[in-house]
Amino acid sequence: MLHKPAPVPCVAAPPAEPEFQQALHEVESTLAPLFEKQPEYKKAFKVIQIPERLVQFRVPWENDNGEVEVNNGFRVQFNSALGPYKGGLRLHESVNLSILKFLGFEQIFKNALTGLQLGGGKGGSDFSPKQRSNGEIRRFCQSFMTELSKHIGQDTDVPAGDIGTTALEVGYMFGQYKRLRNEFTGILTGKALAWGGSLIRPEATGYGTVYYVVEMLKHMNETVKGKRTLVSGSGNVAQYAALKVIELGGTVHSLSDSRGSVINADGFTSDDVFEVQALKAKYGYLADWVKTKGDKYVYHAGARPWTLVDKVDIALPCATQNEVSGEEAKALLKAGCRVLAEGSNMGSTQEAIDVYESTLQTEKPLWYGPGKAANSGGVAVSGLEMAQNSARIQWSAADVDARLEDIMKECYRNCFEVGQKYGAGKGYPSLVTGANIAGFLKVADAMKAHGDWY
């Protein structure tokens, strides 16, 4: 079934918010089969698309020259029907309200799919830690949290990391909250292990995406072993997705960053990925890393990986939004790609999703695992971090990893069964339809119980 964006912009997403409009229309179009069977849910959709609260604030901070700089700070508290608002803080120069509203909206359904008591939110700033000194990052984070601390709390809103927000930034923000409130509480996740972090949180999103792929492959009577895999990005999610694929016997042939892609026809080793991890911790670029490697490592400046390899089994977009176009989706299909699962949020354009979904009725579809399901392992382990913080205990890595795997299996089963009930592809049901309807129903029903619609 093709999912066409609705022709008329929604009231909640004015044209100045293209990313939010895209996310809204993607969800709305897949909810059509539900609305046909139970039209009363249209009322819930009208309510759910407006955030409960938006906080926008200025973040003045001092650079190393003693001058004042100023950035925009945001927190979108989108939906608290299932629990405290939960979602990351993005620190990147591209951050604006449209991007944070799209991320916060997706987060509502993603968090519902984890089965944990988590509402949806997102935040961040147009400040980028790249090329900033440690002191500048610290002063920015302290100023940012000085305002944000008025709006969050362990039972209200628990932000986490995202692009640009690593354990370093989380540490500075956590410290500032503690200083201001005289409270040691789990108001952020993605913390370092010594002061309340969870084992497996850094690995969770990448590992979880691959656990989701494992379930998709099981349905095809296949495993990851021997599968040729393309990964985009080279940050947190990409690194651990690549490492898990390699651990399970697959081969990873690409990594990329905002400047270009590296292809290795033989496949990267785990040590390569650890080198890239060290490079990215210092905000380095693959273009420089590749110069230290042999002829097998081929750099393509300004290119994404999807069209650079002739034969592919699995594609894992793990960098940023809209990183697979319709044309690139067709190229993946032609190269034999059978599974595409998003580690990134809204990794595929609507045109690319239309290509994947149009193959569902064919013998060999390019089966699509949408980000809100496939990358939900990160927020799931954040939820487990909150549980450990409340009980003042720490579970073992094996324990958290096993819980993560169970959550991803259950998330897949939920998407599969609901996709089968409402979607068109029976052998290979639409997992995006399943994810959107399963997540939406859970939140909409809770909102109805709270009197938010009737």
Ligand code: NDP
């Ligand atoms: P990181 O900041 O660690 O890595 C981001 C990667 O994407 C980097 O390789 C970066 O390149 C690349 N990138 C950023 N912008 C662009 C662009 N415009 N074009 C091409 N490449 C780009 O972030 P994460 O790995 O944490 O996040 C990646 C994605 O996964 C995001 O969509 C995020 O929202 C999503 N996600 C993350 C979760 C988490 O737990 N971290 C949880 C769920 C989803 P460069 O190094 O050059 O900047």
